[in-house]
Amino acid sequence: MTVLGQFRDLDDPDRFVWLRGFADMETRREALSAFYGGPVWAAHGPRANATMLDSDDVLLLRPLPAGSGFAVSPSERPPAGAAAPDRFVAAALWHFPPGDPDGAALVHDRLVPVLRETGPAPLAVLATEPAENTFPRLPVRTGENVVAVVTSYPDENAHRRHLAGVLGHPLVRQEILPRLAPARGGAPELLRLTPTARSLVR
Secondary structure, three states: OEEEEEEEEOOOOOOEEEEEEOOOHHHHHHHHHHHHOOHHHHHHHHHHHHOOOOOOOOOOEEEOOOOOOOOOOHHHOOOOOOOOOOOEEEEEEEEOOOOOOHHHHHHHHHHHHHHHHHOOOOOEEEEEOOOOOOOOOOOOOOOOOEEEEEEEEOOHHHHHHHHHHHHOOHHHHHHHHHHHOOOHHHOOEEEEEEEOOOOOOO
């Protein structure tokens, strides 16, 4: 289990967003069973749970396609006491109708090349993992068909400039946006995030 990223949510000071990664679903089951059944969680879990209003807003995602996940290593994690990075991370979540096979291909094959052409390349492109939750003690959102595009910027103004460039691109206006209309009216859910001091994703 690798803790990939921890973020503050600029739109909700009572919420934090975090990412953790596993090699596969069986590895996930083994790692979570060991952690939540182990002595550290037994000692500190009740106090941790007492600080959380809600911990069930969880998406189970996989790289889309294989190889498009986060290229980070635990050895790169900043030391304790490091300063928080001056970065802005945007996570755009495209919600498509359940069972729609075309949404993920549209984002990956058509939209992502435009994102790369007009600004920084995404750190990762992820899609809903359809496999059964192998650790039901931790609920995940079911019935979802989500594509997540995670991108890092020097600041929020850089994100706004990139977004303007994307929306002004002819391919986006003429082809991509009309086809994205089933995804919540063509607009993604946007998480505006700032990474914490030891976050690998930044």
